[in-house]
Amino acid sequence: MxxxxxxxxxxxxxxxxxxxxxxxxxxxxxxxxxxxxxxxxxxxxxxxxxxxxxxxxxxxxxxxxxxxxxxxxxxxxxxxxxxxxxxxxxxxxxxxxxxxxxxxxxxxxxxxxxxxxxxxxxxxxxxxxxxxxxxTSLSVLTAAHAIPLNDLGAPVVITTGRQLRENGWPEGADAVAVMLDQGGAFTHVAPEGVKIWWGAYLGMAHEALIAGPLAEVADQILTTRAELRALHGWIMDIYLLRR
Known part of the structure; x- marks a missing residue:
């Protein structure tokens, strides 16, 4: 057995x-x-x-x-x-x-x-x-940025990059945690009033973190992600969006 x-x-x-x-x-x-x-x-x-x-x-x-x-x-x-x-x-x-x-x-x-x-x-x-x-990578992300996952009494939706890219911001969600993104699904979200907390290789020696208004840091995340993927040959990342 x-x-x-x-x-x-x-x-x-x-x-x-x-x-x-x-x-x-x-x-x-x-x-x-x-x-x-x-x-x-x-x-x-x-x-x-x-x-x-x-x-x-x-x-x-x-x-x-x-x-x-x-x-x-x-x-x-x-x-x-x-x-x-x-x-x-x-x-x-x-x-x-x-x-x-x-x-x-x-x-x-x-x-x-x-x-x-x-x-x-x-x-x-x-x-x-x-x-x-x-x-989980989600708990390591929020710990690394020293933030709570949700605002007081507010809902959070956990979804994938594919879902965010194809369907947009989930209805009724104040915050969206995005996993399994092949890269850049957040560019399909209207950036006004949205903040992002992004992390790659969480918990590892080469952990990378970026946070800020989505309109200001989206390009930085895309560039950093591409550079890290080229350097290591692979990447695992996750991010939290809040508006």
């Missing part, structure tokens, strides 16, 4: 890993670390660093190559096919390393419940995981 743990590990800083996460890592018979290709070797390195920091040995840690999503067709169909392929990649590793059963763990950026698909992928294998919550 296979038991699965999905362990939130924060945004890349080993100090953000909770005591519950460390305990779950120690209990696992197998920890699977996905590799996402040469351009994202930093992400694999950070997972290795988390394991090396909190485990006495790495004998139970196994790396595997994550399937690549085909972006040539429709978005939803492409993602579903990709998730099917990832589920099969998990199964192949579990079958190879835990043929008699045991507890397997995957380390999830941020928290497994917030814009992450590991829970949906686990369901494809008929597995009901134990979820260990983690520090």
């Amino acid at each position: 296979i038991a699965l743990d999905l362990i939130g590990i924060g945004t890349g800083n080993p100090e953000h890993v909770t005591l519950a996460a460390i305990r779950a890592m120690a209990e696992a018979d197998l920890i699977l670390l996905p590799r996402k290709g040469d351009e994202k070797t930093d992400l694999a390195d950070l997972r290795r660093q988390v394991c090396a920091t909190h485990l006495p040995d790495l004998a139970r840690v196994v790396e595997f190559d994550l399937p690549v999503r085909d972006a040539s067709g429709g978005y939803i169909d492409g993602v579903n096919d990709w998730h099917d392929a990832i589920a099969q990649a998990w199964k192949a590793q579990i079958d190879a390393h835990l043929p008699q059963g045991g507890r397997v763990a995957l380390l999830v950026w941020g928290d497994p419940s917030l814009y992450d698909s590991t829970l949906r992928i686990a369901a494809r294998l008929g597995l009901t995981p134990r979820v260990v919550p983690g520090v």
